[in-house]
């Protein structure tokens with residue numbers, strides 16, 4: 001069977017008058033090429049000297065892995081000269097990266113978590129890259145682009161995707177017209193369309209949460225997990241299975257494939273941080289993808305995509321996946 005490549009898919013989306021402009025197509029192709037480069041570095045492992053940590057910490061106060069920094073550089077370099085962007089923002093950089101004046105600029109803003117699942121790099125477990133594309137506000141074309149230009153709710157995203165570097169490298173993408181999945185043909189070096197329409201089953205009996213945080217959870221999350229653990233004879237009247245890979249991309253990719261609910265809720269730790277995951281680089285792009293696949297995403301109280309960001313590195317509680325199960329967790333929050 002002749003399969004479409006990423007380029008063919010995007011050209012088709014452009015021709016069909018959907019959301020993909022020529023500029024967005026080139027931008028997405030560039031991001032996909034960068035992901036191929038990151039995947040290549042990941043595959044080399046110790047042979048490529050990419051494992052281990054650096055002395056540095058990122059803006060979140062987390063120790064940076066060599067691959068966090070390398071992946072960030074690959075994405076910056078690939079996208080800097082493409083002519084489609086005004087600026088980029090990354091989980092690994094304190095503030096935004098404006099396109100230097102010597103390069104042409106375009107109308108989009110790109111945000112990314114260059115390497116997601118950092119704790120899994122050195123143990124050879126699936127990791128990934130998450131990205132989100134916004135339109136730069138009109139006003140930014142007549143002045144210098146600012147951090148505030150990025151603070152748009154997730155509903156404004158024009159595209160989002162992730163690459164997962166696992167047994168296969170896959171790229172999962174939405175341009176607001178459903179979700180498609182590409183597998184990397186390593187010999188040819190091309191992303192090949194292998195799933196035309198990714199959809200998440202509405203119901204599930206599989207949850208993903210880091211159980212070691214249980215003592216910090218808020219009441220509604222505790223109640224939900226207790227009900228899951230009670231199994232057949234409990235209030236949910238079914239037995240649940242649990243999975244936790246500790247790479248959001250890999251956990252959400254499993255849910256995109258066979259359903260489930262992924263939770264990294266905000267909790268009551270004295271740090272006062274609103275959850276662990278970042279709204280702009282993780283929660284928003286993944287929520288857009290999950291919703292486009294028929295799932296749902298909430299922070300417990302509100303739809304994640306409706307959250308108005310107030311800072312680039314803001315964190316948020318995340319509950320996403322199979323629609324009926326996410327709605328159940330929202331109900332538990334309402335009843336609290």
Ligand SMILES: O=P(O)(O)OC[C@H]1O[C@](O)(COP(=O)(O)O)[C@@H](O)[C@@H]1O
Pocket residue numbers: 091113115116117118119210246247248249264276
């Ligand atoms: O180690 P924990 O607390 O279970 O956290 C795992 C979560 O942290 C993350 O690794 C955070 O992402 P980064 O690796 O990009 O910082 C998520 O991918 C994952 O879901």
Ligand SMILES: [Mg+2]
Pocket residue numbers: 113115116117248282
């Ligand atoms: Mg991450």
Ligand SMILES: [Mg+2]
Pocket residue numbers: 068091113114115116117118
């Ligand atoms: Mg990261």
